[in-house]
Amino acid sequence: xxxxxxxxxxxxxxxxxxxxxxxxxxxxxxxxxxxxxxxxxxxxxxxxxxxxxxxxxxxxxxxxxxxxxxxxxxxxxxxxxxxxxxxxxxxxxxxxxxxxxxxxxxxxxxxxxxxxxxxxxxxxxxxxxxxxxxxxxxxxxxxxxxxxxxxxxxxxxxxxxxxxxxxxxxxxxxxxxxxxxxxxxxxxxxxxxxxxxxxxxxxxxxxxxxxxxxxxxxxxxxxxxxxxxxxxxxxxxxxxxxxxxxxxxxxxxxxxxxxxxxxxxxxxxxxxxxxxxxxxxxxxxxxxxxxxxxxxxxxxxxxxxxxxxxxxxxxxxxxxxxxxxxxxxxxxxxxxxxxxxxxxxxxxxxxxxxxxxx
Amino acid sequence: xxxxxxxxxxxxxxxxxxxxxxxxxxxxxxxxxxxxxxxxxxxxxxxxxxxxxxxxxxxxxxxxxxxxxxxxxxxxxxxxxxxxxxxxxxxxxxxxxxxxxxxxxxxxxxxxxxxxxxxxxxxxxxxxxxxxxxxxxxxxxxxxxxxxxxxxxxxxxxxxxxxxxxxxxxxxxxxxxxxxxxxxxxxxxxxxxxxxxxxxxxxxxxxxxxxxxxxxxxxxxxxxxxxxxxxxxxxxxxxxxxxxxxxxxxxxxxxxxxxxxxxxxxxxxxxxxxxxxxxxxxxxxxxxxxxxxxxxxxxxxxxxxxxxxxxxxxxxxxxxxxxxxxxxxxxxxxxxxxxxxxxxxxxxxxxxxxxxxx
Numbered sequence: 001x002x003x004x005x006x007x008x009x010x011x012x013x014x015x016x017x018x019x020x021x022x023x024x025x026x027x028x029x030x031x032x033x034x035x036x037x038x039x040x041x042x043x044x045x046x047x048x049x050x051x052x053x054x055x056x057x058x059x060x061x062x063x064x065x066x067x068x069x070x071x072x073x074x075x076x077x078x079x080x081x082x083x084x085x086x087x088x089x090x091x092x093x094x095x096x097x098x099x100x101x102x103x104x105x106x107x108x109x110x111x112x113x114x115x116x117x118x119x120x121x122x123x124x125x126x127x128x129x130x131x132x133x134x135x136x137x138x139x140x141x142x143x144x145x146x147x148x149x150x151x152x153x154x155x156x157x158x159x160x161x162x163x164x165x166x167x168x169x170x171x172x173x174x175x176x177x178x179x180x181x182x183x184x185x186x187x188x189x190x191x192x193x194x195x196x197x198x199x200x201x202x203x204x205x206x207x208x209x210x211x212x213x214x215x216x217x218x219x220x221x222x223x224x225x226x227x228x229x230x231x232x233x234x235x236x237x238x239x240x241x242x243x244x245x246x247x248x249x250x251x252x253x254x255x256x257x258x259x260x261x262x263x264x265x266x267x268x269x270x271x272x273x274x275x276x277x278x279x280x281x282x283x284x285x286x287x288x289x290x291x292x293x294x295x296x297x298x299x300x301x302x303x304x305x306x307x308x309x310x311x312x313x314x315x316x317x318x319x320x321x322x323x324x325x326x327x328x329x330x331x332x333x334x335x336x337x338x339x340x341x342x343x344x345x346x347x348x349x350x351x352x353x354x355x356x357x358x
Numbered sequence: 359x360x361x362x363x364x365x366x367x368x369x370x371x372x373x374x375x376x377x378x379x380x381x382x383x384x385x386x387x388x389x390x391x392x393x394x395x396x397x398x399x400x401x402x403x404x405x406x407x408x409x410x411x412x413x414x415x416x417x418x419x420x421x422x423x424x425x426x427x428x429x430x431x432x433x434x435x436x437x438x439x440x441x442x443x444x445x446x447x448x449x450x451x452x453x454x455x456x457x458x459x460x461x462x463x464x465x466x467x468x469x470x471x472x473x474x475x476x477x478x479x480x481x482x483x484x485x486x487x488x489x490x491x492x493x494x495x496x497x498x499x500x501x502x503x504x505x506x507x508x509x510x511x512x513x514x515x516x517x518x519x520x521x522x523x524x525x526x527x528x529x530x531x532x533x534x535x536x537x538x539x540x541x542x543x544x545x546x547x548x549x550x551x552x553x554x555x556x557x558x559x560x561x562x563x564x565x566x567x568x569x570x571x572x573x574x575x576x577x578x579x580x581x582x583x584x585x586x587x588x589x590x591x592x593x594x595x596x597x598x599x600x601x602x603x604x605x606x607x608x609x610x611x612x613x614x615x616x617x618x619x620x621x622x623x624x625x626x627x628x629x630x631x632x633x634x635x636x637x638x639x640x641x642x643x644x645x646x647x648x649x650x651x652x653x654x655x656x657x658x659x660x661x662x663x664x665x666x667x668x669x670x671x672x673x674x675x676x677x678x679x680x681x682x683x684x685x686x687x688x689x690x691x692x693x694x695x696x697x698x699x700x701x702x703x704x705x706x707x708x709x710x711x712x713x714x715x716x
Contacts, residue, residue: 002382002384003384003385005383005384005385007385009595010383010384010385010386010595010598011383012382012383013382013383015380015382018379018380018381018382018599019380021376021379021380021599022373022376022377022379022380023376024360024370024371024373024376025363025368025369025370025371025544025550026360026361026363026368027361027363027365027368027677028368028551058416058417058418058551058552058597059416059417059421059575059594060416060575060594060595060596061594062574062575062593062594063417063575063594066573066574066575070573091574092574095571095572095573095574095577096571096573096574097570097571184595186383186595192383192597192598192599193386193416193595193596193597193598194416194552194553194596194597194598194599194600195552195597212455213453213454213455214453215424215428215453215454215573216420216424216449216450216453216454217417217418217420217421217424217576218575219453235420236417236418236419236420236421237367237368237418237542237544237551238418238551238552239416239550239551239552239553239597239600240368240550240551240552241376241379241550241552241599241600242552242597319385
C-alpha cells in the first residue's frame, strides 16, 4: 500500500511525470540529448533566477555539495551550520582533507548575517557555506540579509545548499550573488531522487583552477568544461530517465503553475501546518521569522510516541517524519513541498488531529 | 523517431522494465525499501557469483571506480589499460592524488597475465586494476588466467571494471578472487543509465581503513558500513526508480532467461558480428582469442564514412557507434548486449550490408 508522503523527500510524484521515466532510451552523445539538456538548463536558469551555468549530476545533492567544497576551497572554508545538513558540509570537507571551520548554532536557530560578518572579517576564508533550508530543524536562513553582509567580502565564494527549498521558495541566485547553488530532484521539484543540479559562476571556476586534487566525478571544473564546450554534455553517462522527467516537470512548473503561484502555495501550506501545531497544543522548534516554507519541525511537547503515531497514520495511507538524529521522538516533521496541494495537506492535518490523542 | 541502439550503452530497455520506473515513490528509510534493496543485493550476488557484500551507487560506473581506487590504495596502484576505460582508472587515480603507475598496451591487445606477474613481483603495489571488457577496442581480458597468476600475490587487492560485460559474460567473482567488481545498469543489465553497483570483499574493507581522505559520496567503507549495519540502506537518498526497475530486471534475468542462456546469447551475437565483418571485407581490431562477447570493434578497412553510414542507418531506425577517441573513423563498433535478440541483430547486419557500399 502506497502512502501519501509528507516527509522531506522523497516526495509524491505526479503519475504523468513518473510516466516520463518510461520513455525509450536515446544515445547520450546524440543531438536529441543535447537539445534535451539545453532545454533543462535554460528552465533551471529561470528557476534559479540566474544566468550562471547549470550543471546536472547523477547523484544525490550531497554529491554536488562534496564537489563544490572540494573544487573551490583553495585556502579555508567556513561552514555555517544550523542542523544535520549544515554539518554535512563539514563532514564533506573533513573527509576530503579540505581545511575548514564549522560554526554551529543551537538547533532551531538560523545563521545570522552578523555572525557571517564576524568570521569573514578575519580574512581566513575563501569559501563559506550556508544551508538555505534545513530539513532537520525547519529553519529557512535569511539569505537576503546574508547577501547584504557578504557584499563586504566579494572575493569569498558563497556556496548554498538549497536542496530542500529550490522550487518551493524564491532564491534569486544572481541578485543574491550566490556562487554555487545546489538542489536535487526529490524535494521541491517534485521528482524521484537520483539527480542533482547546481548553478556556478565563472569566477568560482576561475578560483577553482588553483585547487589540486579535485577528483573526477564531482570535479565541478571538469563538468563545467563539458557543459560549455561540448556543449550540454557530461563526462560520464547520466541518468537519461531523470532528464526526460525533469524536462517535463520544469515545463509544468514554469508554464502551467508558474513560479510565483508555486511559492505562494508552499507558504500557504507552511502557515496551515504551523497553525495546526499551535491549535493542537504543540510548539514550533524554529525561531519565529526564520521558519521554513517547505517543512515544519514540531516540538513533541505532548510526548506522544511518534513511531506509534506514524504507524497509525500508515494504516490510513499517510506518512510523516520523526525528528532527525538527536531530535528523534523530541520532534516530528511535516513536509509540505513539491506538488502537494493544500487540500491534501488539510486531510492529513484532520487525520493527525484524530490520531494524536489516541 | 527512436532508433534501435547497437551502441555500447545506453542500450534499448524492454517496455515493462521502463514501466517499472513509473512506480510511485516510497520513503528511503522504510521497511519496503530495505526489502527491495535486500532482494536486489541477493540477486546481484548470484549474477556476480559471489558472497561478497553488494553496494549500489546512484552514479555512473566511473563513480564507483573512483571510489574504489581512492578508498583502497594505501601504497600504490598499478593500472593495466587496454583502452580509454583502462585509462580512466589512471585519470581517477591522478585526479585524487592516488599514487599509481599505468601499463598500457597498444590498442587491440589484451592485458596478459605475465605482464601483471612482472609488475606485482616488484612488491611496489597494494592494488591493481583490470578492465574486464574494453568497449573502445572490443577486447575482453583473460581474467581466469590473470586469477591464476594473481594467486602468487594474495595481499594485493584486485579491482575489476566489468561495466560493459557483467550480465553478458560469466564473471565468477569469488572463484577468481576479485576484491572489487564494478558494473553499471546501462550496459549488459539492460536498464537505463543512472545506477552502478559493485561487490567488495571484507579484506578490501580492512585494508581501506588505513587510507585517509576517502571522501564521502564514494567512500566504499562508509557505503559498506551502512549496507551492513542499517542494513541495506545508503548514507544519501538513492535513485529509487532505478531500484524498482533493477529488481524487476534481475528477476527476469535470473528466473526467466537464466544466466547460462543469457551468456550464450551474447556469444552467439558476437560470432554473428565477427562473421559479418569478415564476410564483408573488414577486419576485427582486437587480437583473436581475446574478443569481447558484448561489443565488436571493426577496422574501417574500406575507409567508408562512418558518420554518413550512421546517418543512413538512422533513417532506417538503427544506430551503431563510431570508433572512440583516436580510433574515430578508423574503426566502428557494434554492440550486442543486454536484451538484444539475435534476430534483431541479423536485421541490422542485413541493413549494414546494403548500406556500406552506398
